[in-house]
Amino acid sequence: MAPVPSFPVKVGHIDDVQELKKIKPSSIPERFVRDMIERPKLATATTPSSCNLNIPVVDLSKISNSQDFHNEIMKLSTSCEEWGFFQVINHGIDLDLLEKMEKISMEFFMLPLEEKQKYPMAPGTVQGYGQAFVFSEDQKLDWCNMFALGVEPHFIRNPKLWPTKPLDFSETVDIYSREIRKLCKNLLKYIAMSLGLNEDIFEEMFGVAVQAVRMNYYPACPRPDLVLGLSPHSDGSALTVLQQGICSSSVGLQILKDNVWVPVQPIPNALVINIGDTIEVLTNGRYKSVEHRAVTHQEKDRLSIVTFYAPSYEIELGPLAELVDENNPCKYKRYNHGEYSMHYVTNKLQGKKTLEFAKIYDN
Ligand SMILES: COC(=O)C(/C=C/C1=C(C)CCCC1(C)C)=C/O[C@H]1C=C(C)C(=O)O1
Ligand SMILES: O=C(O)CCC(=O)C(=O)O
Ligand SMILES: [Fe+2]
Numbered sequence: 022m023a024p025v026p027s028f029p030v031k032v033g034h035i036d037d038v039q040e041l042k043k044i045k046p047s048s049i050p051e052r053f054v055r056d057m058i059e060r061p062k063l064a065t066a067t068t069p070s071s072c073n074l075n076i077p078v079v080d081l082s083k084i085s086n087s088q089d090f091h092n093e094i095m096k097l098s099t100s101c102e103e104w105g106f107f108q109v110i111n112h113g114i115d116l117d118l119l120e121k122m123e124k125i126s127m128e129f130f131m132l133p134l135e136e137k138q139k140y141p142m143a144p145g146t147v148q149g150y151g152q153a154f155v156f157s158e159d160q161k162l163d164w165c166n167m168f169a170l171g172v173e174p175h176f177i178r179n180p181k182l183w184p185t186k187p188l189d190f191s192e193t194v195d196i197y198s199r200e201i202r203k204l205c206k207n208l209l210k211y212i213a214m215s216l217g218l219n220e221d222i223f224e225e226m227f228g229v230a231v232q233a234v235r236m237n238y239y240p241a242c243p244r245p246d247l248v249l250g251l252s253p254h255s256d257g258s259a260l261t262v263l264q265q266g267i268c269s270s271s272v273g274l275q276i277l278k279d280n281v282w283v284p285v286q287p288i289p290n291a292l293v294i295n296i297g298d299t300i301e302v303l304t305n306g307r308y309k310s311v312e313h314r315a316v317t318h319q320e321k322d323r324l325s326i327v328t329f330y331a332p333s334y335e336i337e338l339g340p341l342a343e344l345v346d347e348n349n350p351c352k353y354k355r356y357n358h359g360e361y362s363m364h365y366v367t368n369k370l371q372g373k374k375t376l377e378f379a380k381i382y383d384n
Contacts, residue, residue, distance in 0.1 A: 030145030032144045032156065032158060033158035035162060036050055036053075037166060039130065042242075045243075049242070053247070061249065061275075061282070063245060075286060076100070076106045076293075077096060077100040077107045078107065078109075078110055079097050079107050079108070079109050079110075080111050081109050081111050081112050081113065082111035084211055104309075104311065105310055105311030106276050106285070108292065108293050109208075109291060113204070116290055119290070121193055122326055125187050125190050125193045126238075127238075129168060129187060129236070130168070130236070130324070132186060137168075140181075140183075140184055145367070147366050148171055148179055148233075149179075151167065153366075154252070154368075161249075163248075164242050164317050165238065165250050165251055167237050167238075168236045169236070170235075171232075172195075172198045172233055173198065173202065173231065173232040174333075177231060177233070197234075201330075204292075205330040209260065216304065226338070231334065233328070233329045237324070237325045237327065238324050239251075239317050239323040241317065244319075245318055249316060250317045253312050254314070255298055255372070255376060256298065257297060257362065257375060258297035259299040259300050260294060260297055261297055261327060262294055263292065263325055264327075265285075265326075271323045272287065273315045273316055273325070274325070276312070276313045277314075282314070295310070296309060297329070298310045302339065303344075304340070305344040305345050306340075331362070333358070337355055339354060339355030339379075351381060354381055361379070
């Protein structure tokens, strides 16, 4: 079963941020204004070194070349251990397809509100158009409109939420998702190799993997210093693939490294990959699911297209025996991934708090 909360959720009125932008309010509505501690610090001419730090770039064409294989796998390993994030270039996905996916996503967000509201995200659920992860009337809201769909396996699809406009939306999402699925399977093979494990270990363990896609649209915000585009969180997936600005790009994604929010500079035609909670658990914490968030921009809007790739809901998982020993005692319990998914989608995004579900504290 796809995870759906069984409790009633009262979220109050949620302003649609694209509509808010149109009416040009004299101030930002209180529900979007973050407490001081959460507000993003905007980059200035004197912003120090964190802006010059760049997440690693892994060239997938080098992994299939025997001469470069070792170096690139080492780079992948260091990226997963130290950053939990990397960008992939030469990933093999047709750039026209990536562009098409952006085009239809933007066309969807540009539809009139009444059209988008034919596919509503019910309170407390994560599929459809709206704001996910809102569970109370006093929770702060993100400066973002989302449209999310469960894609695979087919039983997680809600056909009523697949838009009929733009005309080629559903077909494009299907073609795109098939290509991203192949990429995820390959990346999981490389990740297994980088850990000295059998390359098929994740594929064999995951069963028919769950895959969902979410388009996040962040309109420009008159006060980017007061709001967040997306609250800090780690992803509950095994891997996440994020497409930001193939057609036009602006910075917005930030990752928390050594307690500093580091912006991820878009690289044309690259995809951003991050390790999700599931790989953190399976590797007993060696590969990190890193906290990240999105900030907004005063003049530019931004689109990101995010694929979550995770094991089948039936599987039981915990740290792999190969990665637990005297020096690396077991940090996480075994659990059912369906239960973790339910836990994830029924709690607000709050840094790495969701992963506490799996933590063992007594070592
Ligand atoms: C920020 O994370 C998410 O929005 C998210 C949601 C994914 C899902 C859908 C949009 C519809 C189908 C179910 C599913 C929960 C996969 C993250 O996905 C992660 C979180 C868990 C847990 C997971 O398996 O993928
Ligand atoms: O838009 C972004 O850059 C971040 C998106 C994200 O982290 C998510 O959807 O889980
Ligand atoms: Fe995320």
